[in-house]
Amino acid sequence: MADLKRIAICGFNLESNRFAPSCARPDFEENMYFQGDEISRQARLETPAIHLGVKGFYAVMDAAFGGVEGWRAAPAVIVGSTPAGPVEEVFFKEFLQELRERLQAIGPVDGVYLCQHGAAVATHTHDPDGDMFALVRGIVGPDVPVIATLDLHANVSEVMMDTTDMLIGYRTNPHVDMYERGEEAARAMLEVFAGVRPEKFRIRLPLVAPSVTQLTAEGYPYGDLIRLGQTRIGEAVMNVTILSGFAFGDTPKNGMTVITHTRGDPALARRVTTELAEAGWADRQRYRTAMISLVDATARAKTVGADGTAEPLLFADPADNPGGGGRGNTTYILKSFLDAGVEGCVLSVFFDKAAVAVAVAAGVGARIKVTLNAEEDTEFSDPLAVEARVVSLHDGRFVGHYGMVAGTTGDTGATAVLDLGGVTVICISKRQQCRSSDYISAFGIDPAACRSIVVKSRGHFRAGFQHLFPAERILEIDVPGLTSPNLANFDWRYLPRPVFPLDPDAAWESS
């Protein structure tokens, strides 16, 4: 049995918004913190709580080696937080220490799968992802294949490039291909086991576009570029990864990144990457936002609320997206809708642990007076005093059916449905974005019966609402927040300048 392939599994998943409050151990333990054999158990569950990339990776390996006993998964540690600010130095170093000890205990391996986000920053460094990759490479040595999957919002450093054999990015935004990219990582590793030597080349463009413009649906420039890249896949080209990056990381490594992996042909990797980078740069003027004003949005919500025959509308608040480090609790839209007397609206979801506690103490059916954001002091998260009826209370656990949460178990923590009169607010205790209509139906409300819905999300919700709302009935509202698509609102400190579109005259030429 000594020749069974042993593959270490690990990962650190955080998208850091430089302008948001820092995060530490509790943020990871609340969201995803799996160690040792629990990783393998999760990976083989029907609806796991672990990252779906791990599930995809295991599925391919189990099939390739004739079952669970045909290879040796060597699971170390995989963690993830809801997007937040920089990770605190003390916790990150503790995590690295745990990873080091676990990898040393595992001993020699034949490969490493890194299930990574790739856009973390730490309070002490711009590149914690690179630190982790370097640690892994240092332990396993130069000859063991190290293959990572990355979120397409990853900001890739030189260290991340130099310490890995392949960096395989998601190709969909909203991200509905995590499972498939985990599968792809496994298939690539099998090729390396069979003797293929991946060669990669990357170019980083001075292009840091607002996240709302980086969708991959038809008609969006980023989607067009990714699809162009996929036409180059073939016998020689293994993988084309094009990462839009995450603006709010505000790091020197920001910028849209093209990486081509070939089967042993470095010149071809360079050629394909250059061609795609040139195409992406030539298309840069198309990365434009299309938001409407709060006044306009309020009027439209009022109209559909009053007219039962009008088509329902879905409003997004991209500036307060927990998926980008937002707190998920600003009240600009809620206050405007309440003041205007909007009817038939559901806001899903609003993060306010203290408000949920008030509702739980009062019980279902009670009328309460509560101040939203009473215990929150982050910029933009203003308090708002409201009166509400407690419609229902929930433990927050549900199985998702749509979009990115399909086939996974969701958990919003203790959850209260509050009727504020015209606007119903689904109040949660675990900060996260509304990624699908499951975040409404799980709490006893029929999403198809709402006159309007407000989500605090930049774009991931689209995959989970497309069965109810065509794109033309989805409207993004321009309000302040930690994740505002108006990039000029921010005090950038570390972005490489000049960079498009912040600096409209930014120039780039392939060398």
Ligand SMILES: [Zn+2]
């Ligand atoms: Zn992402």
